[in-house]
Amino acid sequence: MSPKTLYDKIWDAHLAHEAEDGTCLIYIDRHLVHEVTSPQAFEGLRMAGRTVRAPDKTIAVPDHNVPTTEGRENPEAMTEDSRIQVAALDKNARDFGVHYYPVSDVRQGIVHIVGPEQGWTLPGMTVVCGDSHTATHGAFGALAHGIGTSEVEHVLATQTLIQRKGKNMKVEITGKLRPGVTAKDITLSVIGETGTAGGTGYVIEYCGEAIRDLSMEGRMTVCNMAIEGGARAGLIAPDETTFEYIKGRPHTPKAGQWEQAMEWWKTLHSDDDADWDKVVTIRGEDIAPVVTWGTSPEDVLPINESVPAPESFSGGKVEAARRALDYMGLTPGQKLTDIEIDTVFIGSCTNGRIEDLRAAAEMVKGKKIAVKRAMVVPGSGLVRAQAEEEGLADIFKAAGFEWRLAGCSMCLAMNPDQLAPGERCASTSNRNFEGRQGYKGRTHLMSPAMAAAAAVTGHLTDIRDLA
Amino acid sequence: MEKFDKLSGIAAPLPLVNIDTDMIIPKQFLKTIKRSGLGVNLFDEMRYDRDGNEMPDFVLNKPAYREAQVLVTGENFGCGSSREHAPWALADFGIKAIISTSFADIFYNNCFKNGILPIVLPQEQVDVLMSDAEKGANARMEIDLEAQTVTTSDGEVFGFEVDPHRKHCLINGLDDIGLTLEKAAAIDSFEARAAAERPWV
Ligand code: SF4
Numbered sequence: 001m002s003p004k005t006l007y008d009k010i011w012d013a014h015l016a017h018e019a020e021d022g023t024c025l026i027y028i029d030r031h032l033v034h035e036v037t038s039p040q041a042f043e044g045l046r047m048a049g050r051t052v053r054a055p056d057k058t059i060a061v062p063d064h065n066v067p068t069t070e071g072r073e074n075p076e077a078m079t080e081d082s083r084i085q086v087a088a089l090d091k092n093a094r095d096f097g098v099h100y101y102p103v104s105d106v107r108q109g110i111v112h113i114v115g116p117e118q119g120w121t122l123p124g125m126t127v128v129c130g131d132s133h134t135a136t137h138g139a140f141g142a143l144a145h146g147i148g149t150s151e152v153e154h155v156l157a158t159q160t161l162i163q164r165k166g167k168n169m170k171v172e173i174t175g176k177l178r179p180g181v182t183a184k185d186i187t188l189s190v191i192g193e194t195g196t197a198g199g200t201g202y203v204i205e206y207c208g209e210a211i212r213d214l215s216m217e218g219r220m221t222v223c224n225m226a227i228e229g230g231a232r233a234g235l236i237a238p239d240e241t242t243f244e245y246i247k248g249r250p251h252t253p254k255a256g257q258w259e260q261a262m263e264w265w266k267t268l269h270s271d272d273d274a275d276w277d278k279v280v281t282i283r284g285e286d287i288a289p290v291v292t293w294g295t296s297p298e299d300v301l302p303i304n305e306s307v308p309a310p311e312s313f314s315g316g317k318v319e320a321a322r323r324a325l326d327y328m329g330l331t332p333g334q335k336l337t338d339i340e341i342d343t344v345f346i347g348s349c350t351n352g353r354i355e356d357l358r359a360a361a362e363m364v365k366g367k368k369i370a371v372k373r374a375m376v377v378p379g380s381g382l383v384r385a386q387a388e389e390e391g392l393a394d395i396f397k398a399a400g401f402e403w404r405l406a407g408c409s410m411c412l413a414m415n416p417d418q419l420a421p422g423e424r425c426a427s428t429s430n431r432n433f434e435g436r437q438g439y440k441g442r443t444h445l446m447s448p449a450m451a452a453a454a455a456v457t458g459h460l461t462d463i464r465d466l467a
Numbered sequence: 468m469e470k471f472d473k474l475s476g477i478a479a480p481l482p483l484v485n486i487d488t489d490m491i492i493p494k495q496f497l498k499t500i501k502r503s504g505l506g507v508n509l510f511d512e513m514r515y516d517r518d519g520n521e522m523p524d525f526v527l528n529k530p531a532y533r534e535a536q537v538l539v540t541g542e543n544f545g546c547g548s549s550r551e552h553a554p555w556a557l558a559d560f561g562i563k564a565i566i567s568t569s570f571a572d573i574f575y576n577n578c579f580k581n582g583i584l585p586i587v588l589p590q591e592q593v594d595v596l597m598s599d600a601e602k603g604a605n606a607r608m609e610i611d612l613e614a615q616t617v618t619t620s621d622g623e624v625f626g627f628e629v630d631p632h633r634k635h636c637l638i639n640g641l642d643d644i645g646l647t648l649e650k651a652a653a654i655d656s657f658e659a660r661a662a663a664e665r666p667w668v
Contacts, residue, residue, distance in 0.1 A: 016657035023632040039500035081498035132549040146549035150580035158647045197543040253667030316484040433489045
């Protein structure tokens with residue numbers, strides 16, 4: 001048998017049909033659904049008199065525009081259009097009989113945090129969602145990617161997706177990370193290296209010692225941003241860390257089937273002599289704590305450097321950098337650590353898990369915030385409950401952080417959590433696009449520890465200086 | 468879905484790289500539960516000031532380009548969120564084809580589901596088409612999907628690649644779901660096989 005990559009193996013195991021022209025039907029094991037990209041899909045089903053083919057493989061949760069403040073079950077807490085969207089998901093979930101976690105359920109949260117937490121995401125699966133950060137689930141060795149609403153409708157109706165196979169790209173992070181360097185720094189540094197289109201057409205497999213050493217939380221952070229590097233999906237081969245994490249979760253295989261599953265899961269790795277269409281290698285020791293300075297996730301630099309000059313780039317990037325600096329209100333040569341911050345946002349499907357909150361709390365402990373506002377938005381109700389139990393919530397509150405309910409919140413600012421024009425934010429989310437966190441809002445992406453450090457110093461900060 | 472075969476239309480130049488879906492249709496317009504009516508908010512934050520007045524410098528606000536059907540743009544167009552609202556807004560405005568050196572994957576896919584043809588060409592050719600588009604309303608660009616060609620107003624012809632299945636669906640305005648449901652037997656037998664091999668799924 002010819003050698004295969006992990007992606008090849010999962011692909012082959014899900015190929016339901018291949019047409020003569022090479023168009024494939026890939027079977028989907030898990031379909032995650034949220035309120036923003038699904039109403040038109042369910043509407044399409046109704047209009048065509050179709051049903052959901054596999055409701056037991058479909059999981060719905062509202063997250064994108066739910067308020068994250070107390071009392072949100074009250075319909076008055078939402079604007080009318082948000083309310084309509086959430087009500088539509090409520091109705092669709094019930095009418096079509098899919099699994100559902102409403103806002104009143106403690107298990108509710110960001111769809112990419114809820115899936116793994118409940119054990120819906122397992123190695124070797126195909127996972128899709130009408131959301132580009134579905135790549136997150138690749139941390140389990142699942143082939144996971146975002147789809148558009150027409151495809152959501154297609155999966156609902158057929159439990160398959162029309163696909164062409166992507167190319168294989170290997171991103172290897174060798175050796176050990178230095179102190180203060182986290183999974184977020186890895187994933188941002190990779191994008192800094194390859195650019196936001198570097199992974200277009202590829203499925204990335206992350207490997208190497210530094211990746212192996214990461215916890216599941218860290219691996220999810222890495223895979224989450226595969227899409228920001230242009231790749232549809234990011235993958236990490238499952239190992240003991242993975243199996244340890246999924247064991248005993250509500251929807252993982254139980255006695256009897258567990259052994260059978262493990263037998264297959266252990267075959268889920270790229271063969272030694274597999275072919276790669278592209279290989280990127282980065283030394284773990286070379287990665288520094290990084291922040292973004294511009295309006296694209298590829299605009300990334302180590303925190304101890306300075307804002308670059310547009311002329312230092314080439315091609316269309318010169319103009320893009322000029323526009324970005326203008327938008328961000330920065331001058332070339334300015335030290336990144338001199339940039340003052342108004343707001344700090346800790347949360348999102350990139351960094352809203354318990355380990356992220358622990359890392360942030362560690363920085364904040366016994367200190368006060370030096371910014372106008374700072375908020376922690378846990379990724380799920382269960383993350384929130386655990387953080388309260390561990391005393392993290394008290395640390396944040398004592399420091400002056402707002403302690404919110406679970407949701408996407410200021411990651412995309414569809415709910416009331418938004419930046420004002422010109423307001424500058426240190427954010428643990430994944431996109432620093434113009435207007436992403438609010439009209440004319442300015443976003444710097446970084447790790448939870450770096451965002452927390454900025455909260456207590458009032459400016460971008462090298463956490464290595466605080467230690 | 469609307470069919471696409473041939474088009475002769477005005478092309479608008481938008482020479483920015485990394486135009487993301489937040490720029491194409493900002494999130495405040497994602498709260499709709501409909502597909503239609505998003506065209507007025509296409510490129511909202513570049514097109515209007517805070518009071519909702521048109522910004523005269525933005526290309527689609529210029530008299531020459533208000534009826535544009537083609538966009539010629541920089542690399543990595545449509546990156547970011549998976550929102551299909553982006554192609555819905557483009558289609559609702561009247562855009563039928565987009566030309567760039569590269570597109571983000573999900574956006575590229577979404578275009579075909581909404582009757583929009585995304586065309587990938589090498590940088591030199593995109594540069595030629597960009598200059599052609601800059602000539603304004605008199606310069607009509609021709610796109611022939613059957614022949615897989617783009618023709619400039621000066622008659623220069625460039626060939627492009629497109630996936631045969633997508634081409635077929637676009638030319639005939641076919642609905643993917645209907646086509647897939649014809650293969651229900653294959654899906655049934657896959658499901659039966661998978662249930663035996665991976666019963667925990
Ligand atoms: S947290 Fe942000 S990136 Fe993640 S699903 Fe929500 S909006 Fe998307």
